[in-house]
Structure formats: structure tokens, C-alpha cells
């Protein structure tokens with residue numbers, strides 16, 4: 001429908017690289033900082049949008065139908081709010097990522113173009129970054145070196161996010177984990193600038209050194225804290241704009257937070273191509289490429305897990321183990337949005353001791369209501385201690401209401417810790 005209305009749209013041309021600033025929606029803070037560095041070093045002028053506040057939602061509501069998924073409304077609202085506050089909107093390009101699956105995320109690009117026209121910014125080109133060959137004529141064309149750097153950025157981002165979350169709630173001196181995380185972001189971006197940090201041997205060394213540095217932080221582990229995992233739709237799970245700064249809120253409530261990394265989603269998307277071939281007879285070529293990519297990423301996943309050896313941190317699980325955990329709860333053919341991965345991540349978190357879980361659900365998201373809320377009863381029948389709360393995120397949901405529900409979940413978690421301690425005594 002939208003395509004019919006906008007047949008012609010401005011294209012991103014290579015000549016714009018030097019003159020235009022690429023605006024990128026914010027999501028995973030650590031990963032995005034590393035990716036921003038990769039693009040800057042490549043000669044692109046780019047900017048991660050950090051504008052937040054009620055205006056973003058208001059702009060989203062103005063230009064996107066209120067039936068649309070909440071993440072789309074926020075991303076588009078953030079773009080338009082950012083453009084409204086710029087002096088020069090003729091030298092910007094908007095970058096949007098697309099998963100390319102059957103979910104509505106594949107339509108965000110068209111929704112954005114339609115909103116831009118309505119808001120009077122129809123002359124601004126939109127660049128699509130996707131793995132599915134969508135938008136062939138307006139796609140961003142990364143080189144092999146760019147791709148290697150982007151994969152390395154995701155690897156380092158996942159490891160840093162994991163270690164940072166493991167330490168930030170137990171610091172003896174406030175801020176040391178943040179300082180260490182920032183110093184590692186700088187170290188990695190410097191290496192990227194020198195053309196280093198992407199080979200497997202270099203990745204392994206950096207990951208080992210990161211784990212050692214975080215292991216040496218002076219932490220107060222004398223008191224048990226509620227361990228809370230965050231799962232949900234990818235944008236709402238990771239973007240502080242989408243989840244009202246959920247991670248910071250949980251830390252402020254004296255909880256330890258765990259957010260499953262981006263590797264899980266990447267491997268899930270790739271593995272699904274192989275499974276599609278197996279159960280639906282889909283493209284053989286995609287399945288072969290997927291097998292190659294899977295092998296490539298698994299070697300880096302192994303390096304991440306092995307970097308935790310000889311430290312106090314429990315390593316994360318291999319993707320294959322996580323995948324198997326959802327068996328018997330949700331079929332692996334359920335793969336719209338986060339699909340079976342959402343279920344598997346909940347099972348994995350419980351297995352790792354994070355039985356308190358916030359399932360972040362955006363308004364308008366059918367897949368997440370099925371694979372999140374829809375499986376909670378089954379998960380609780382397997383793990384009696386599972387303390388899962390589904391929190392809805394939509395334009396009318398109030399932060400107070402969301403936080404009160406999370407506080408209730410934390411109260412249950414604290415009661416359980418007290419009971420455990422009494423039993424130990």
C-alpha cells in the first residue's frame with residue numbers, strides 16, 4: 001500500500017558520503033559506539049541520535065498510525081524529532097536496519113519514507129542496512145573489511161555488555177565499571193583505526209584481556225541481590241528509549257541485570273535459514289551461505305565463552321544449548337520477530353540463576369505476545385521458581401505503572417533470597 005503511494009524516493013549516492021551526515025537510531029549503547037567508530041573511520045559522517053523525551057513519542061504518533069508496532073513509532077518519532085531540531089536538513093541521510101523476515105520490521109523503511117513525506121522531509125534519502133538484500137537500489141554497500149569490523153564490534157559489544165552488567169551492581173567504588181567499559185571502547189576503536197582488532201587471534205586476545213580486567217575490579221559480593229534477566233522484542237529489550245531506561249532502573253533498585261547479547265539474535269536469524277531449507281524446502285543457496293556464516297560466528301562465540309575461563313564469571317551458553325532449551329516449549333518453526341529465541345532466552349536465564357525476568361513487550365507486537373507472554377505458563381510449569389513479569393510498552397503506558405509492576409516482581413525475588421538465607425542458616 002505504502003509503496004503505491006511513494007513510487008519515487010531520493011536515493012543515497014556514493015557522492016553523498018563526504019557531504020551528508022548519516023543519522024542512526026540509538027539502541028545498544030556499547031555496540032553502537034563501536035559501530036559509529038567503524039563508520040567514521042570509513043569516511044562516513046555519522047551521528048547516533050540521542051534525543052529522547054515525550055516529543056519523540058508525540059512525533060511518532062503524529063506520523064505513524066497508532067496501530068503500528070511501538071518500536072516503529074519510536075524510531076520514526078526519533079528521526080523526525082531530530083530533524084525538527086536541526087538547522088540543516090538537506091545534508092542528512094537516515095539509516096535504518098531491517099531484519100528482512102516475515103515480521104513487520106521489514107516494513108519500517110516504507111513507514112519511515114511515508115512519514116518523512118508527511119512531515120515535509122520527503123527529500124531526505126533513507127539508507128537500508130539489512131542482511132536480506134532488501135532495497136537493492138538504495139542499500140548501504142559495506143566492504144568486506146567493514147563487515148569484519150562490524151562483526152568484531154558486535155563481538156566486543158556483547159562481551160563488554162555482559163561483563164559490565166556482571167560488575168556494575170557490585171562496585172565498591174561507584175563508577176569503576178563504567179570507566180573500565182569506556183576505556184575498552186576507546187582501546188577497540190583505536191585498534192580499528194590502525195586496521196587491527198578484527199582477526200580471530202586479535203579478537204581472542206582482546207576478549208581475554210577484557211575478562212581479566214573486569215575480573216580484577218574490586219567488587220562487594222557479600223550480599224545476594226535479585227538477579228534479573230531482560231528479554232523481549234529486540235528494540236524494546238535493548239533501547240533505553242523504548243524501555244524507559246529499564247537496565248538503569250533495575251540497578252537503581254539494587255538488582256543485578258543480565259541482558260542476552262546480540263549474538264543470540266544473529267545466530268538465530270542465520271540458523272533459521274538452514275531450518276527453513278529443512279522443513280519448508282526453501283533456498284539451498286541461503287542455507288549454504290548460512291552454514292558458512294554460522295561457522296564463522298561460532299568461532300567468535302567460542303572465544304567469548306572461553307575468555308571467561310579462570311575468572312569469577314560464569315560464561316554464557318553456546319547458542320546450540322540455548323536453542324535446545326526451547327524444545328518442548330515452542331517449536332523452532334515459530335520464527336516471526338524474536339520467535340523461539342525469546343522462549344529459549346527465558347529458559348536459559350532461569351538455568352543461569354536469573355529466574356526473575358522482565359519480558360518487555362511492545363504494543364502491536366503479535367510474535368512477542370505469543371513467544372513471550374504465551375509461553376510463560378508452560379515455563380512456570382517446568383521451572384516452579386520462575387518469577388516472570390510481562391511489561392507492556394506503548395505510547396499511553398506510564399513509567400510509574402511499569403516500574404511498580406517491576407518493583408512487585410523484585411519484592412518476590414527479595415523474599416526468596418531471605419528464605420534461602422534462612423534455610424542456609
Ligand code: SF4
Nearest residue numbers: 069103104105337365
Ligand atoms: S517483532 Fe513485534 S514489534 Fe518488532 S516489528 Fe515484529 S511485530 Fe513489530
